[in-house]
Amino acid sequence: MDRRSFIKKAGVAGAGAAAAATTLAAPAIAQENPKITWRLTSSFPKSLDTIWGGAVDIAEHVSAATNGAFTIQTFAAGEIVPGLQALDAVAAGTVEAAHTTSYYFWGKEPTFAFGTALPFGLNARMSNAWFYQGNGNKLMNEFYATQGVYGLPAGNTGVQMGGWFRKEINTLDDLKGLKMRIAGLAGKILEKVGVVPQQLAGGDIYPALEKGTIDAAEFVGPYDDAKLGFNKVAKYYYYPGFWEGGPVVHGFFNLAKYNALPKNYQAILQDACAFANTNMMAKYDVKNPTALKELVGSGTQLRPFSQEIMEACYKAAVEIYADLSAKSPSFKKVYDDQLAFKKDAYLWAQVGEYTFDTFMMIQQRAGKL
Template identity: 60%
Template structure:
């Protein structure tokens, strides 16, 4: 069965640089780009080499999409929603408030037309996108004071960006955009009252529990954030078909593997944070209801003037309605039982 082929093919050698939107210290997310590069190299027998650089080493995260579009760097691994200022449609590639959970996001991307619709939009930006990682539902961040109702949100200075910031603004929050490294001192000094980050494993490293102990859930603005590999569209188009297939499949591996890392690492981190004084609290129901209403106001506002956003959000919203119709039956009832019994047996 291991017969030599009639003609030995000459496969081109590719040396690309990838700028991660994340520092090395966020090892789960940063690591997904390394996993992708390792797998692509292994599958191509070493012919495709992608060198991964941490955020800022060659390109700062806010410029990563533009740097790929202009071929300053061939690839990035970053959140599409970081570039929503250029066009809010970018936000839909990652997550929007009350969007899809990780499982339904994959359903929509792979089989619900999501990947194709996003790539039709990304093509206008001279990008090709491959889903390559998910964090699952994130936490609702660290708060210096307890929130007992939507009233308590008024005047809260919160580090939160993007469409989520616009939604929170409608609830009276004053969104603040500050870099990750400045969050801790800002919370400590009281310059800000709250900050959202990711989830237990990543949050633990920054020690927010010491300065803002109320740890709210769920991070309703990030139900299943997808991290994307972005490739310069001209570079993508000139790849041989087998190399394209290799990258698409490596993306699928990285996508699942990053979620698996979070699910494996978050439980221990959550226990440590609670032992370290974090007070775990669900957002009050009226906060969720008010945020849900505000979110859809924002979507309607953007949709009124942005056809790409409207088309893709309408598709995602329809998938949410159908997806949860099924998800609520077997999946949710199984989880409900398992959660109550998780330590028994």
């Protein structure tokens, strides 16, 4: 066979092979990327663009990565179910997904609290470390599986503020009988020092505070709190929100629906949630400083919780964790793991982060930045 004849025949064969490969690839790709539409319900209103934005981030990234084959429709709190029923809707299969905080559901089982934040627990950086590189995701999804859901970190607000009060809070006596909107396990801890906790969704807080149905409320931090207008109905703004040092917002997915996804869709969903997690924290770190300056400039009175209050609440928290650990094997398993992680994490943080941050804050206060 001469060279020209060989090349010609090889070219024809190659073209045939390419055509065959194309014929085979098309249905294979279609099979690997089926058309799927999910609904996601959020626990947050669209007006809170940063925390609501986590759901949007997930949906947009999933759609872009699958060229529109995997679509997640997002719905704000109340459009399908109330905000505090988001996880229940996922477990029941009413919707496939939710963007919410795990600790809203701690009343079902206290282990839910670890998914968001334990009072006097982890800061945002430690939360990410525990979930991604510690045992956080593993332990929490062992627990979430018993509830019919699968969870992935999909947002973090950073340390929150201690909330808005209609009067000054100087001593423990000032807390006695005070009706306060506070979410999660923190309400049980404050109850131990005399507060009457109220769990309300974000959109219900302002009218309750305005009407005097509650005396105080915490939500997130300066940016979101200003959007909700709390400064118009309460004068005193306390810090820190020791119950939420680094609270995680989760993407929750119906367990059966998640397990039925193609593996590449699962990976895409995981990456989308990881982006939402990082992006939310970055947004709050940009927006909160400006919002805090504007609040103080408009008359908000910034106050720290006294050492007396902090110490009493810490003592109450430790006692409650011991009690819950005795009653719930699930709580004890996760608590023991996170406590061991926290001890080492704060050992390093005080050597590295704390000393550096403290020095830089001194420069900021001295006007040298």
